[in-house]
Amino acid sequence: LKLERLEISGFKSFVDPVTVHFAGGITAIVGPNGCGKSNLSEAITWVLGEQSAKSLRGGTMEDVIFNGSEQRKPLGMGEASMILRTDPGFPHSDDGRITITRRVFRGGESQYRLNGKLVRLKEIKDLLMDTGLGIRAYSVIEQGKIGLILSGKPQERRKLIEEAA
Amino acid sequence: LKLERLEISGFKSFVDPVTVHFAGGITAIVGPNGCGKSNLSEAITWVLGEQSAKSLRGGTMEDVIFNGSEQRKPLGMGEASMILRTDPGFPHSDDGRITITRRVFRGGESQYRLNGKLVRLKEIKDLLMDTGLGIRAYSVIEQGKIGLILSGKPQERRKLIEEAA
Amino acid sequence: SAERFATTFVEVNKAFGETFARLFRGGEAEMRLLDDEDPLESGIEILARPPGKRLQNLMLMSGGEKALTAIALLFALFKSKPSPFCILDEVDAPLDDVNTTRFVDVLRDMSDSTQFIVITHNKLTMAVAGTLYGVTMEEKGVSKLVSVEMEEIQPEEPRRATA
Amino acid sequence: SAERFATTFVEVNKAFGETFARLFRGGEAEMRLLDDEDPLESGIEILARPPGKRLQNLMLMSGGEKALTAIALLFALFKSKPSPFCILDEVDAPLDDVNTTRFVDVLRDMSDSTQFIVITHNKLTMAVAGTLYGVTMEEKGVSKLVSVEMEEIQPEEPRRATA
Ligand SMILES: Nc1ncnc2c1ncn2[C@@H]1O[C@H](COP(=O)(O)OP(=O)(O)OP(=O)(O)O)[C@@H](O)[C@H]1O
Ligand SMILES: Nc1ncnc2c1ncn2[C@@H]1O[C@H](COP(=O)(O)OP(=O)(O)OP(=O)(O)O)[C@@H](O)[C@H]1O
Numbered sequence: 193l194k195l196e197r198l199e200i201s202g203f204k205s206f207v208d209p210v211t212v213h214f215a216g217g218i219t220a221i222v223g224p225n226g227c228g229k230s231n232l233s234e235a236i237t238w239v240l241g242e243q244s245a246k247s248l249r250g251g252t253m254e255d256v257i258f259n260g261s262e263q264r265k266p267l268g269m270g271e272a273s274m275i276l277r278t279d280p281g282f283p284h285s286d287d288g289r290i291t292i293t294r295r296v297f298r299g300g301e302s303q304y305r306l307n308g309k310l311v312r313l314k315e316i317k318d319l320l321m322d323t324g325l326g327i328r329a330y331s332v333i334e335q336g337k338i339g340l341i342l343s344g345k346p347q348e349r350r351k352l353i354e355e356a357a
Numbered sequence: 358l359k360l361e362r363l364e365i366s367g368f369k370s371f372v373d374p375v376t377v378h379f380a381g382g383i384t385a386i387v388g389p390n391g392c393g394k395s396n397l398s399e400a401i402t403w404v405l406g407e408q409s410a411k412s413l414r415g416g417t418m419e420d421v422i423f424n425g426s427e428q429r430k431p432l433g434m435g436e437a438s439m440i441l442r443t444d445p446g447f448p449h450s451d452d453g454r455i456t457i458t459r460r461v462f463r464g465g466e467s468q469y470r471l472n473g474k475l476v477r478l479k480e481i482k483d484l485l486m487d488t489g490l491g492i493r494a495y496s497v498i499e500q501g502k503i504g505l506i507l508s509g510k511p512q513e514r515r516k517l518i519e520e521a522a
Numbered sequence: 523s524a525e526r527f528a529t530t531f532v533e534v535n536k537a538f539g540e541t542f543a544r545l546f547r548g549g550e551a552e553m554r555l556l557d558d559e560d561p562l563e564s565g566i567e568i569l570a571r572p573p574g575k576r577l578q579n580l581m582l583m584s585g586g587e588k589a590l591t592a593i594a595l596l597f598a599l600f601k602s603k604p605s606p607f608c609i610l611d612e613v614d615a616p617l618d619d620v621n622t623t624r625f626v627d628v629l630r631d632m633s634d635s636t637q638f639i640v641i642t643h644n645k646l647t648m649a650v651a652g653t654l655y656g657v658t659m660e661e662k663g664v665s666k667l668v669s670v671e672m673e674e675i676q677p678e679e680p681r682r683a684t685a
Numbered sequence: 686s687a688e689r690f691a692t693t694f695v696e697v698n699k700a701f702g703e704t705f706a707r708l709f710r711g712g713e714a715e716m717r718l719l720d721d722e723d724p725l726e727s728g729i730e731i732l733a734r735p736p737g738k739r740l741q742n743l744m745l746m747s748g749g750e751k752a753l754t755a756i757a758l759l760f761a762l763f764k765s766k767p768s769p770f771c772i773l774d775e776v777d778a779p780l781d782d783v784n785t786t787r788f789v790d791v792l793r794d795m796s797d798s799t800q801f802i803v804i805t806h807n808k809l810t811m812a813v814a815g816t817l818y819g820v821t822m823e824e825k826g827v828s829k830l831v832s833v834e835m836e837e838i839q840p841e842e843p844r845r846a847t848a
């Protein structure tokens with residue numbers, strides 16, 4: 193199971209549609225302060241089901257919709273799609289690919305699609321669970337948070353081992 | 358009122374006596390990870406009366422005494438002296454200089470000296486208050502803490518203004 | 523006293539807006555009383571808008587933008603009531619090179635009235651220091667101080683990209 | 686199950702000690718159950734001792750040492766049970782160049798079994814990436830993606846000193 197590409201449109205500062213192709217190995221994202229690098233990583237965790245607006249630096253989930261700039265008006269909707277490559281015969285695999293899409297509208301409610309078909313969040317969660325693609329506590333380290341593994345409570349460290357078990 | 362020099366002995370990784378001379382303007386402290394730069398800045402806040410072991414990354418105040426290395430035994434005492442230059446006639450000024458010394462012993466109790474004479478912490482605090490040398494919340498930014506000004510509670514920001522008032 | 527707080531608040535707020543606009547080459551920032559009916563007790567919120575962007579929840583800013591905004595507020599407090607000294611431990615860590623240069627520009631001006639002790643790994647910051655100390659651990663676990671000349675700083679492969 | 690937790694704990698602990706010793710070029714690190722009478726519920730504490738130094742309270746370590754220790758534990762978890770992908774946002778920010786080089790060495794090995802997405806300002810980290818994307822804001826407030834070649838990264842004044 194591999195990430196193949198991410199399509200973002202209207203998510204935070206990615207007002208215009210952007211496609212990111214992932215290869216194997218290491219993909220580096222670079223650029224000046226405030227240009228959108230962390231926003232891009234948040235689009236990944238968001239499309240894979242992140243439910244906490246706070247962990248996306250927002251107050252409500254609506255905060256991830258493009259809010260306008262000096263030149264541009266705010267949008268009414270934000271969206272991202274993650275396309276995954278799988279082995280043939282993989283559950284939900286549509287010709288070797290799985291597409292997970294999430295939309296959020298003003299008002300904050302999210303819509304999920306699996307290979308284009310509207311589904312409930314639960315189905316996305318089950319899929320992520322089965323594929324091992326669900327965001328484990330140790331698969332995303334947010335900016336400034338690397339130290340938390342060490343300074344966190346003993347029970348939080350236990351959770352890391354439990355997730356790996 | 359200016360910092361002239363700091364003498365450290367037995368404070369954290371500064372087991373051997375070290376003297377740091379301060380000029381006006383900007384003094385930069387550089388070096389590899391773990392070599393003692395933050396320890397040096399902590400020696401400054403410590404000799405000027407820091408009471409919280411936690412803000413010095415310790416569990417108890419005893420944690421700032423040199424704890425030994427593979428080659429060296431732990432010490433029984435840690436000490437630092439801050440020498441300040443003042444205008445003539447400045448309170449407590451001994452020929453244009455004020456020397457504040459602090460020692461800590463195993464067991465955690467601290468001893469304070471002003472120009473070599475043993476005094477209580479209260480006298481050091483009063484001196485720092487009168488001279489404006491007391492550590493204000495905005496005069497020391499610890500490693501990794503620059504963001505706290507923004508993410509802190511509204512009352513903490515109020516405190517910053519109150520300290521400047 | 524309530525009056526002194528109000529005067530200081532206005533003074534720091536003005537310096538905050540000016541320093542922010544200088545560091546960001548535009549945009550605006552201010553502090554606001556959460557409850558202006560209660561100036562004696564009210565907490566303070568911060569609003570900041572980098573140039574070309576729209577005003578949003580402060581927490582949506584990037585790591586580097588937050589650091590630069592915090593630095594602007596810090597320097598504003600110093601302009602209002604300077605401390606004799608200020609210790610900054612790696613505040614430039616989240617900044618790219620353009621922002622580091624803007625930061626050290628303002629730092630240099632501030633250092634006329636305040637002694638700054640700056641811990642850094644960043645050569646742009648080292649370059650504006652009047653005095654440079656290296657801390658080393660030749661013997662493991664034992665810190666030693668050495669004086670350093672800027673020329674000694676190895677011109678190795680550049681570290682921070684301006685892509 | 687209690688047995689699977691115990692097996693995983695032992696496995697991750699072994700990888701943690703080995704990865705730590707590799708990143709620090711020596712020293713030792715391990716996890717311990719706070720209460721080994723209660724393996725089903727007990728929290729976990731971390732002990733780490735950089736080479737040449739004595740074992741102390743974890744919090745006394747430096748910013749860079751803490752980051753490197755956390756990276757060691759993170760990679761140990763991955764060795765035990767790889768995630769298909771891993772996002773690292775500026776984890777190299779507190780590291781000096783020597784430690785960044787050690788970090789990217791291990792990162793490169795880990796990337797055989799895991800897709801890594803690494804956000805960084807550090808050219809040493811960029812240099813080991815197979816794919817390099819630049820995010821820009823030519824139009825303010827609007828993010829755009831561009832492909833970048835390593836040669837395009839400006840060789841400006843080196844940023845991080847090895848004094
Ligand atoms: N909903 C939104 N609409 C428009 N812009 C947004 C939205 N949410 C965040 N932004 C903008 O995105 C920018 C932050 O982007 P991001 O955190 O990705 O930066 P970065 O590239 O990681 O920078 P740094 O190197 O400083 O960490 C902020 O300037 C913020 O104003
Ligand atoms: N009481 C003590 N006795 C001996 N060594 C100590 C003591 N307290 C801390 N240390 C050591 O000091 C080192 C940390 O030093 P410091 O935090 O000053 O590093 P630094 O130069 O700021 O590094 P970085 O660039 O990573 O922030 C640690 O390795 C720690 O083991």
Ligand SMILES: [Mg+2]
Nearest residue numbers: 230335584585
């Ligand atoms: Mg970022």
Ligand SMILES: [Mg+2]
Nearest residue numbers: 395500747748
């Ligand atoms: Mg440090």
